[in-house]
Amino acid sequence: MTGDVTARAASIRDVARRAEVSHQTVSRVLNNHPSIRPETKQRVLDAIEELGYRPNRAARMLVTSRSRTIGILSSSRTQYGPAASIQAIEVAARASGYSVVTSNLLTTDEGAILAEVDHLVDQAVEGIVVIAPQVRVLDVLSSLALRVPYVTLQMTDRVITHALSFDQIAGARMATQHLIDLGHRRIYHLAGPQDWIEAEARMKGFLQAMSDNDVPTTAPILGDWTADFGYRAGVELLRYRDFTAIFSSNDQMALGLMHAVRDAGLDCPRDVSIVGFDDIPEARHFSPPLTTVRQDFPELGRRAVALLLAQLDGSEDYRETIVPELIVRGTTAAPAF
Amino acid sequence: MTGDVTARAASIRDVARRAEVSHQTVSRVLNNHPSIRPETKQRVLDAIEELGYRPNRAARMLVTSRSRTIGILSSSRTQYGPAASIQAIEVAARASGYSVVTSNLLTTDEGAILAEVDHLVDQAVEGIVVIAPQVRVLDVLSSLALRVPYVTLQMTDRVITHALSFDQIAGARMATQHLIDLGHRRIYHLAGPQDWIEAEARMKGFLQAMSDNDVPTTAPILGDWTADFGYRAGVELLRYRDFTAIFSSNDQMALGLMHAVRDAGLDCPRDVSIVGFDDIPEARHFSPPLTTVRQDFPELGRRAVALLLAQLDGSEDYRETIVPELIVRGTTAAPAF
DNA sequence: ACGAACCATGTGCACGGTCACATGACCGCG
DNA sequence: CGCGGTCATGTGACCGTGCACATGGTTCGT
Known part of the structure; x- marks a missing residue:
């Protein structure tokens, strides 16, 4: 029917033979070169169809x-x-x-x-x-x-x-400003890993917003993006409770923080406000739904x-x-x- | 220094010339053919190193x-x-x-x-x-x-x-059996989309466990894997409250369910027990941490x-x-x- | 000592495309 | 009417690799 199954796939020359043109003409059709008679082009296209021809990427890559x-x-x-x-x-x-x-x-x-x-x-x-x-x-x-x-x-x-x-800096600034506007003055920042550019930018945005509003700030805590880390960091921070809000540089760590707040018998947002970053699809279903910065x-x-x-x-x-x-x-x- | 930047990359023949062997010998070295004198092989390897030669995938692909x-x-x-x-x-x-x-x-x-x-x-x-x-x-x-x-x-x-x-069926059976062992008898199943194989398998496991224990069951609810859907389904189900537990076929939908339970002024697990599936990294930080089935x-x-x-x-x-x-x-x- | 078997290596072609160039037909213009 | 130019197409080389086969040298068994 369509020929020997074990045979090699049709090549440009097989198509040429079938359409009774040269292999170069077939190539021209494939790369839609302007100078081809419509009739010839159609013959070639038919041949391609009939043979189930597929251009060979490797060959094309090799030569071009x-x-x-x-x-x-x-x-x-x-x-x-x-x-x-x-x-x-x-x-x-x-x-x-x-x-x-x-x-x-x-x-x-x-x-x-x-x-x-x-x-x-x-x-x-x-x-x-x-x-x-x-x-x-x-x-x-x-x-x-x-x-x-x-x-x-x-x-x-x-x-x-x-x-x-x-503009991660702007995003972080918006998040921080939101907390400041609500009346928070003791705000921690749970940052991403030190060498991540995003982490750096979000931290920078946080610090900018803080200093723009003359709010004193402490050194950010460097995390690893995971909810696990957020949880551990939250447990640690809550031993002192010298803050009313945390800006977490991603949603997962925010989730961990929320978990820690709960474990400490506290309530978010009553005792601690938390803002995340990313707006992952699950963020709106956290308990309570997470305030965060959306990225498209x-x-x-x-x-x-x-x-x-x-x-x-x-x-x-x-x-x-x-x-x-x-x-x-x-x-x-x-x-x- | 290393030659014209615009020049083509070194080919197997360039290497051959430099090592004073034939291109085929170079090819043999590359494909570590056994019959090569160690000394020759080293000469070729040196030439490769000196020229910064990288085999051309396209050519290799074409011929093989x-x-x-x-x-x-x-x-x-x-x-x-x-x-x-x-x-x-x-x-x-x-x-x-x-x-x-x-x-x-x-x-x-x-x-x-x-x-x-x-x-x-x-x-x-x-x-x-x-x-x-x-x-x-x-x-x-x-x-x-x-x-x-x-x-x-x-x-x-x-x-x-x-x-x-x-073995998704086994996993779903374990989850369901866990609920039954706790004493639940009115259990809903929040399934995945109808045409998903996983959804089908998990549903099957659920139904098997239910019938093995002679627990009557209702038709599963078909979801779309998202937390959003879990939330909406939860809101709907809770209007009747004719159940004490839900087995959700993934963690995201379980999260949405938990959100709905909260919104209804109820408590999980006191009023409703929920089991998820997948054990995503965040699951342990849900509020409360989610019981689920882990997949590696x-x-x-x-x-x-x-x-x-x-x-x-x-x-x-x-x-x-x-x-x-x-x-x-x-x-x-x-x-x- | 001689052919078989094996080792180490070389030669030429094939893979399936594209590119540069060649070719012949046709057109328009002076 | 001859000549340059465009159109539509063909011819052959080439891209970088692996394969089949060839070659000359060495080893081994009898």
Whole structure:
């Protein structure tokens, strides 16, 4: 019927033979070259259809040395933010005719980073989106003199050529200002890991808001993004109770904090107000629903791809920023007394 | 220094010239063929090092028609389970020298499924791991007579050649039995979407446990896995309060249920016991900490890759099962009645 | 001592596309 | 009417690798 199952797949020359044209004409049809008679084109298309021909990526890649693939270098992909970004990037890339390969950064030592970048380079990616937001990842990357362009999803003060992000500083400032506006003066900040750019930016926003309002502040507590850590930190902090509010730099840690508050026999928001960051889908169902800062991850992913593809076409550098939004729910209230 | 930046990358022949051997000898070194004099091998390795040579994947792929790539067909990757599985699969695949490309299934209509499978086939994947657990995805897949092997991460009664999964039925039975053992007799089941295999299996486990213990049961409620749905379903159910416990087929919906219980002025577990499924990292910090069924996703990912690679090497069919574990926390107690 | 078997290596082609160039038909214009 | 230019198509080389086969040297068994 359709021929020997074990036979090789049809090639461009098989199609050519069937359509009674040269292989080059077939190639022209595939790349829709202008100078093709409509009639010839149709004959070729028919032949393609009949043979079930599929262009061979490897061959095309070999001769053009273009892979039409972009790489994602990411860590913590089980977390909501990165996962949502990755999904959005893949969809957007596909829509532009690009494929996506991902690399998981499980640790951030230089060897691991190099290995993952190598892997992406081996795949001949034409560009890289970096979602692994640790500072050292970016440092290593910029020291690498990569011959492929890359964009990061994180923003920072450091000079990064192609950055793109939510304005995390603004988001953190909004969250903090919200607490201050409610009347809180003793506010702790539960930050992310020290070397994370997001953590740095959110901390910066927190400190800005505090000093803008002349509220004295203490050193932020450095966490690891997990609910477990938030819980332990909360238990520790509540031994002194020298605060009325906490700004947590993500929702998971906020959840852990809420757990600790409960365990201490206290009530959130009556005794302690808590603000998170991210607005994961579950945040509105926490007990009580969490006040937090929403980030539009899908939009971020889309823009990342647009930015990267613009670079591939040799456009100029630029940074772009998306402003996040404060979602007020049930974990914040005026301080008790 | 290292030559013209715009020049092409070194090829196997450049290495050969430098090492004063034939290109084929270089190829042998790369594929560590046994018959190479150690001294020659070293000369080649030195040349590779000096030139910074990297094998060209496309060329290798073209001539061997092996891509050393496996594909992941997945939906809902922002959810914890799929995300954790994907990450584990990538790590395991890489360890075996395979690359990974993923395809996102945003809808489950046949066209979308075909498009995504096409995309994977275009990438010349040698095998596919299916994490999109809707029944119709598997139906379409099996009707497709794919020429590449695939494994699914879901288990079902249907005959799927290469399946691998947690024994979801057993997990659901454990959860239900736990509620029954506590003394509950009026138990609702908040299931996943009707066409999800996991949902089906968990429902089956629930029903088995109920009938094994001669507990009468009502029709399960079909949800969509989200906390939002759990909340709405909870609000609805609580208008009648004709139950003392709910088994939710995932943790997110359980969270929504807990929210609804709270909103109704009731207490979990005093008034309503709730069991979830998955044990997402946040579950232990819910209010109160959630009793749930743990699945070891990383292990599942690893086994999926092992199974797939075994098939690529032409091993025999088999199914494999991992038994989940019940984690009892604070959302379950004996009924108050 | 001689052929078989094996070792270490080399030669040429094939994989399936694209690119540069060639070709012939047709058109318009001076 | 001849000549340059565009259109539609064909020809051959080439991308970087692995494979089949060839080659010359060495070892081994009888």
